[in-house]
Amino acid sequence: MAAHMDRIVLPGDKISDLKESETSKKVVLGPGLRTETEDVYACKPGVLKFKEPNVYWIDTHQKRYVPVKGEHVIGIVTQKAGDIFRVDIGGSDQASLSYLSFEGSTKRNRPDVKVGDIVYSRLLVANKDMEPEVVCIDSHGRSSGMGVIRSGGFLFKTSLNLVRKMCNPQCVLMKSLGNKFPFEVMVGMNGRIWVKGRTNKETVALANAVCAAEHMTNPQIKAMCHRLADALAGFE
Incomplete structure (x- = not known):
């Protein structure tokens, strides 16, 4: 199955290999996938993803939020x-x-x-x-x-892809920023993020860092957070 994951799919593509390889257990379909009769189709463009034991979804840079119960x-x-x-x-x-x-x-x-x-x-x-x-x-x-x-801070909007990245317990961005600055953050699955630093300057810097990290690799994120800490230290 690993060979079929992380491939690009378009709306209307039939995900035939998913059904064939998962006949022995119930498949859980996430965002971007739908069933029609007994087949599974992509309804959004993006990258087909898989999580053990049997969860599938399409990772897409979507901005319009579709409400999901419990989020x-x-x-x-x-x-x-x-x-x-x-x-x-x-x-x-x-x-x-x-x-x-x-x-x-x-x-x-x-x-x-x-x-x-x-x-x-x-x-x-x-x-x-x-x-x-x-x-x-x-x-x-x-x-x-x-x-x-009610405690001030700054609210801004990002892609849903970045929000999912930040909600990952292993998110390098949150760990790297937390090691450099004390701050508060709330992440909404609808693509909205609220952040508050010690000062207005730190708050704006943190928001810019979050937005810039969307297309960065983990080493690039760590380097960015280090540069940000050095730059803000120069203003004190």
């Missing part, structure tokens, strides 16, 4: 309608967020949410036939780091 996203509150907030998460439709979807929120103790606020949330409902719904609590009713972001 964490960064949204912007655009409207308040009664007890519901409308949140732009970068998809084709805005998501709804109930005032009760915050830790400790009740009818008497409502969260302080305003239009224009940035919220870090989790997708509770994501269906092509339904409006997306986000919440700022986990399955136990705890915030777990989710909620309104």
Whole structure:
């Protein structure tokens, strides 16, 4: 199977070798793949990827976000309608967020949410036939780091490919930056990243470093972080 992975596919390509080699176990199809009758086809251009034991997806430089249940996203509150907030998460439709979807929120103790606020949330409902719904609590009713972001920082948008790269536990970028600077970061699977350094100058430098790292190799990323630390040290 390894010989067939990491190859470029185009929309409409039939992934025939996947079905032939995985007849003994259930195949899990990720983004970019769809089934039609008993065959599997690519519906996005990109590189066919495989993860043990039986997960397949297409790695593509996509900017339009398609909501997926359970994913964490960064949204912007655009409207308040009664007890519901409308949140732009970068998809084709805005998501709804109930005032009760915050830790400790009740009818008497409502969260302080305003239009224009940035919220870090989790997708509770994501269906092509339904409006997306986000919440700022986990399955136990705890915030777990989710909620309104009020501590300054800088929000910017990147490709979904870079976001997946940053969410990898072995991401060299996050480790290299963490060794050089103390900073806060929140990564949304919808291609939005919020970062905050000790100063405005560090915050902007960190955001630029993240954007520049998308097409770099691991050695190039380490070298860039080292140069960045040296350059910022010269301003102190």
